[in-house]
Amino acid sequence: MTDTLVVRPEPKAGRGTWRISWRGVRLITELELKQRVRSTKWKWALAAFVALVGVVTLLLSGAMNMLFGVGDGGGSDDYDVLFGVVVFFVLGLGLLVSPTLSATSINGDSKEGTLAPLQATALSSVDIVIGKLVGAWVASLAFLAVSMPFIIFAFVLSDAPAFAVLTTVLVLAIELLVVCAIGLGWSAVTARTPASAVLTYVTVACLTVISLILFGLTYPLVTQPTTFRVYDAVTYDDVTGNATECYFREETWEQAHTERTWWLLAMNPFVIVADAAPSNDDLVEPDYGYSGYSNQTMLGSIKYSVREARLGPRTVENWCYTGEAQELLPEEVKRLEQLQSLSPIWPYGLAFHALLAGGALWLAVRRVDVPHGKLATGTRVA
């Protein structure tokens, strides 16, 4: 057999670690997806995911139907909870599934002996890492895609603002990308696949649950005596028990200064999703004060609780219930304005996540780069 001479331009000079080629990324992405899609487990996983989300959505909407009834006009508020719960459920499942798609990607391949031959080609390490990231992300987006019918179903029932579904899904997709990147980073720095899987789950748990627990546990640390004004009744109506005359007095209580710890909440993917989703935003005055934001949607009330935490303790409490439509005290109006003018917190959360993801990818590229300098303990090249 005679071989035709293959004449190709040589890759450009230089180490080329950070050189990225669309061709290379696409090749690795295709390779990852082909490997994934052809395994039968993948189809079953997707089916199980659909079944789970579907069952929860339907059961929940059924339960709401029983509890609140449909068609009485006021039901849509309750279906807002359905939208919120379904979105959170999909996010939660997505955060569980995504690590499995990326957290063994590099050390697993290395173990199978399929990484080194790729590193030995003209592909750059960025090509390999980004290709793997996109592959894992597209796979996890498939899980999001199959749960879309249920998200849309819940959205249609609710009266969430028109763009809520778009923003929510977009933020969900970004969060899945972040988790895929974190998994990839761990799979690059650990030699054994169980270790990287566990570390990825621990990281996800830190962002979702442990940050929340920390927020709670730091309460005593940020709690200190704080003086605030109470508008309280001095005389009551004998019949109704409503206040007839109120006056201000100063009190000093132990109050939690959550303006120092709110960022713990901001890094939570669930909070980011809730904060980014447009809610029926306009906290009307009567909704504030006593009743908080009871008319808010589920995602909306999370959004405003976190923003409230960011403002810190209130400086005034209105305990003067006169039985009539409640007028807000000037200080309450001011706080409400502050609350509404507060910038959204999701950019902080997403920026932090982007930093995490970027760091993980940087580590992964460094580890995949050849020629290898120092090898991590327990790893070998091939």
Added chain:
Amino acid sequence: MTENVVVTAALGAQGVRRAFGVVQAVVNANLTVPPGTVTALIGPNGCGKTTLMLMLAGLLKPDAGTITVAGKDPLTDGPAARSHVGWMPDALGTWDSLTCVETLTTFGRAYGIPPAEARDRAFSLLERVHLAELAAQPARVLSRGQKQRLSLARALVHGPRVLILDEPASGLDPRSRVELRELVRELAAEGTAVLVSSHVLSELDEMVDDAVFMSKGVTLGDSADALVAAARQRWRAVARPGTDLHAALSALARDWSPAVESDVSQALVQVTDEDDAADLLSALVAGGARVSAFGPVGSALEQVYLTMEEERR
């Protein structure tokens, strides 16, 4: 084809050293593989062969020393150097869900070959390693030997100028071994520089132009070459019982040693070249010795290897 000096060594290593933690895997490695030749890398397990090959393939950074691959330095010019090397690892790695054609096409594309051309090359390479009928099969159904051949085809997919084969013969059936040998010689004839490691030394004997012996991370240069040359000059003579070959050889003033203790009808004898061997044979026959077999002693590489091993102990 070699108008400047740099290209005369398609693959070169000078004073290469590499440690893993406290373990010095390669202490001092020197080798040169000119284009169109096959060089064997021989040494006991754990002597640093694979580590050296990884450095030559651009996967591992040497702690010291220089490496050139087709005139490029893998350290400063990684992608360019790697695109000239075909590396066949000793560890089998296959993408279980990909078919043989897909595996090769993927690798062709990883070297920047356009998809259609990569596919064509994949098919022709599968023919060449006799896997054409398994082209559409997923790699997981392949036997060990077949995987090994696929791995070889993978190393050839971009038509590299330098080929590094780490234990290519392991797991191959006898027929495939012969085919491997022929393929390697063909590639060398096409101008490829080949470095091959193997434990099947008798096979290397027929495949290689040159051999580099390695022991405890050090490549043995001239001393081993001299041993190989001496081994190539050692011939075995066997006569029918009743012939005293030892006496006959002494009478001819030959440098000989007994082949089997106290069996005078067998001997090992030094010859300078094949003409000298022919002269010796006719002299023996003329002297009345009933010689039944006369030829080079087994594998020269094997002899040297075993001598080295003995020195080691």
